[in-house]
Amino acid sequence: MSVKRSLRTGDYQATPYLAWNEFVSLLSSLALEENTDASTIQKDGALIFRYDSEVQNGGHLQFFENCGADVALDTIIALKHLGALRHSAVLERAAELWTSRTRPRISTPEQYSEVAMTGEFDAFDAEYHACEPSLIDILEKLLETNFEEFINLV
Numbered sequence: 001m002s003v004k005r006s007l008r009t010g011d012y013q014a015t016p017y018l019a020w021n022e023f024v025s026l027l028s029s030l031a032l033e034e035n036t037d038a039s040t041i042q043k044d045g046a047l048i049f050r051y052d053s054e055v056q057n058g059g060h061l062q063f064f065e066n067c068g069a070d071v072a073l074d075t076i077i078a079l080k081h082l083g084a085l086r087h088s089a090v091l092e093r094a095a096e097l098w099t100s101r102t103r104p105r106i107s108t109p110e111q112y113s114e115v116a117m118t119g120e121f122d123a124f125d126a127e128y129h130a131c132e133p134s135l136i137d138i139l140e141k142l143l144e145t146n147f148e149e150f151i152n153l154v
Helices: 009-014 017-032 040-081 085-098 109-116 122-130 135-145
Strands: 005-007 151-153
Touching (some): 005 017, 009 017, 017 040, 017 151, 040 085, 040 109, 040 122
Parallel strands (some): 005 151
């Protein structure tokens, strides 16, 4: 079983980008909650969407602070499933660094800024941004090749 978003066929034909909007909305909701009804491909998409969103907004440090090492491991697998091998290699190495020592939980914006300024994950962030194709490109292809897994035209 899987969860999907619905679009009226006429609306989709008139405005095809509505499918992307619904796709992103679905991935966002799946990324924030454990949904046992989601298919593997939907879960992979959600993990990759969340990884991309976190890194785009605050780098690998933000990703690890918000998601933790367990989600990172699931995300590495999802990246490999979808052929994002360079991204998975970056995340694997970043996860090794993250888990190499005990880290106190960051609880204030000031603490986050202080930790971020050390630049511990800067090289991973730069490498991530240099990866081609981008994760958005990979997600676009995921929607294109698995449209019926995400969108139900009615």
